[in-house]
Amino acid sequence: MTTQPPSLPVIDFDTIGPAVGTRFPxxxxxxxxxxxxxxxxxxxxxxxxxxxxxxxxx
Amino acid sequence: xFNERVYEQHAAYGVNPQDRHWGTPYPGxxxxxxxxxxxxxRFYQSYRERETGAGLxxxxxxxxxxxxxxxxxxxxxxxxxxxxxxxxxxxxxQRLRLSVELTxxxxxxxxxxxxxxxxxxxxxxxxPIEGLVVGSPELPEPHPFQIDGLDExxxxxxxxxxxxxxxxxxxxxxxxxxxxxxxxYQACSTTDCLMxxxxxxxxPVRAEAQVASAAQ
Numbered sequence: 525m526t527t528q529p530p531s532l533p534v535i536d537f538d539t540i541g542p543a544v545g546t547r548f549p550x551x552x553x554x555x556x557x558x559x560x561x562x563x564x565x566x567x568x569x570x571x572x573x574x575x576x577x578x579x580x581x582x
Numbered sequence: 583x584f585n586e587r588v589y590e591q592h593a594a595y596g597v598n599p600q601d602r603h604w605g606t607p608y609p610g611x612x613x614x615x616x617x618x619x620x621x622x623x624r625f626y627q628s629y630r631e632r633e634t635g636a637g638l639x640x641x642x643x644x645x646x647x648x649x650x651x652x653x654x655x656x657x658x659x660x661x662x663x664x665x666x667x668x669x670x671x672x673x674x675x676q677r678l679r680l681s682v683e684l685t686x687x688x689x690x691x692x693x694x695x696x697x698x699x700x701x702x703x704x705x706x707x708x709x710p711i712e713g714l715v716v717g718s719p720e721l722p723e724p725h726p727f728q729i730d731g732l733d734e735x736x737x738x739x740x741x742x743x744x745x746x747x748x749x750x751x752x753x754x755x756x757x758x759x760x761x762x763x764x765x766x767y768q769a770c771s772t773t774d775c776l777m778x779x780x781x782x783x784x785x786p787v788r789a790e791a792q793v794a795s796a797a798q
Contacts, residue, residue, distance in 0.1 A: 537610070537625040544620050548612060564618050573638055574612040578629075 548574065613642045630675035631750065636668040637679040641746075658779035660687045660769045665783045667761075671790040672751050680747040680785070682706050682765055684739070690776075691738035692767040694724025698734045702768040702778050706745045709762035713753020720746045729772055751789075761785040 542548050551563040563572070609632040610625035622642065624633065639645040653666040661684055668679040684704070686692060695703040708716045722744065724737035751759070763785055768778040 535608075535625075535627060537623055541623070542612065542620050544623060546620055547618050548614050548620055567614070567616075567618065569616050571616050571643060572614045572618075573642065574614065575609075575638075576611070577609050577632070 611638060611642075613638075626677075628675070631677055632675070633677045634669045634679070637677065640668060641679060654783045654785055656781050656783050658769070658781055659776050660690045661685065661692065661767065661779065663765050663781045663783065665763050665765075665785055667749075667785060667787055670786075671788045672759075673790045674754050674756075675750060675752055677748055677750050678787075680708070680749050680761070680763065682745045682747070682763060682783075684743045684745075684765065684767070686740055686743070686769060689771050690769045691727060691740045691771075692743070692769050694721070694737040694739055697736065701736075702766060704739060704743065704745075704765070704767040706747060707764045707766070708747060708749065709764070711751075711756075711759055711761065713751055713756050714759075714761075715750040715752050717748035717750075756789060758786070758788045761787060 538544070548563070552560055553563075555561050563574075608625055608629045610623065611633070612620055613622040613624070615621050624638070624642070626632070633641075653664055655662065655664040657663045663682065663684055665680065665682045668681070669676075672678055684692065693701050693703045697703045704721065706719045708714070722739070724739050727736040727738040729736065745765075749761070761784070762782055764780060764782045766778070766780045769776045
């Protein structure tokens, strides 16, 4: 008899966070130099990837 | 980023505090268009899975990849084949993008699917490697093609065809690998067919060192 590892809950990412087709929220956060970055201003009318990562080296 | 708010957010994501994955952040990406509108969300059910930067740019924004670390070439009469990965290295559970491109000489075509019995459609296959998860190949839409004198309906590719396949190394400490990628097809003109071809390319991919604390 083998023991199966517990399965993770299935997450419906479509219903969590900013939805497809909506404007991404305004975000103003400090960068690594302490300078405030305004996401939409920094984009300057260009496309962008907003990447959430576990760690810098993974 | 690890504070009570994050734990609350994970509860909202349905992660049980008793679960061994409690508190584990899920990597993911939002793709925004030039108006700041969310075009696409790329999150995966496994928190371990994530894409390469080059793969996101090519797949999400259709950027032309110039990063062909490990491009290999081969081919047959009338057709040249090249294959590359969007990264010459891999990390445990990182989703790589395998690209296979056929360049078909003018006046020739290769068949797509569906196809009448007896003909050979274009296909791409990756030989099994322990721990390697191979996704479904993504082929462009072939176009209808009529051959004089035949009642059968054909769909074909002409010119250049790019096939992509998501691949993930899901075995820890698998080390450096060589992927064997085979493209099968038959090139024909409106009057003649060349011999069916099976072209195998060997793609080396190196294992990137893992950070011990993150290699879960």
